[in-house]
Amino acid sequence: MGALLTIDVNRAYRDRDPLDTDDRIRRAALDCIARFGLSKTTIDDIARGSGVSRATIYRTFPGGREVLLRSVIVTEIDRFFVELTETVGALDDLEDLVAAGLAASLMFLRDHEALHTIVQMEPGLLLPQFAFHRLDLVLSHAAAFAAPHLEPHVGSAHDARSGAEHLVRIVLSYAMHPSPSVDPSDDASIRRLVRNHIIPGLRSHETARPDNARPEKEEQS
């Protein structure tokens, strides 16, 4: 039953746009993860789903399952940031920028089936990366992406970085635990949050830090 569904999805995908073999394999793997979770996804399932032989999968991803799954994860993370860049790239008003970025991030995460399956079935794989000190890594990686977009609006590189980190925290919180009062598909509800609760803090440039706590403080006067 499930296997039929996969074949259909992949045929539809092929008809629309010829995919490279590695994309087809990744696509099928993502579909398997959405149905079985990460741990239970096997090369056999992926071969069946993609219509690509086991031998070709091993040739395309030397190292096999681990390497392929890693490649799927990296590709999905890339896709997230590419789509986000397309969404916010041309916006030059701070409220538009933050609202569009927040909405796009939340919708991407909300609609990602494989991600949901992992959260539901294998929370121990994912949640530890998004809590306590291990979250520092995610925060700094994602903040590095968002900071350049904020910098023209908030004054200093330092405030941009700290503001970007704050936006990442907001995305993670509302993605993991949706709020009835914040609907990412509803522009008005996102803008209310952004205007009332986020922008005022991003715009208050002097975050009142002692100078010795600002290692990356710019030298210019």
Next chain:
Amino acid sequence: MSADLHDRVLDATFAEVAENGFGRLTVEAVAVRAGSSRATIYRHFPGGRDELVVTTVRREVGRFFLALSALVPTDGDVVDRVVALVAGARSLLDEHDVLQRLLEDEADALLPSLSTVQPMIQDALVGLLRAEFEASDLAPGIDADVAADHGARMVLSYIGTAGSWDLDDPAQVEAVVRTRILAGLL
């Protein structure tokens, strides 16, 4: 199950996890430590091991918030009190040796349990903040419920993970409270 035995079973679960971690936790070991039997425990915790863990985590979270409320002063303005809340929560988390060791060694087992009690944690923080906001003069157009919900999320985020901030520095805690947690409210 008497309240006394209920507490003893949860105490035993906590002690077992503290000593041996989640990996080796069994209903049998909890029964022995609590001076009870597997059958009695299953009668009262039909979910067995998982239910013991979640119930124990829930009780720990309740204790955490009780201790936290005691650290928030009754005087001062809303900024002072939220600063005390954030600083107090951070030190309680730091000093919680069992939590810290589990985060180090068994985060994969701990985080799903914490995640199931997330609504309880969120509600407790919302309650604390809503009381503050209702007693304060919020900026026009601000809804105290939305502000408390958003503020609770941000408190939770910053107390769990400091990120680029040094939250042992009181000046930085105050900056986080003013520009991140209470931004736009006052």
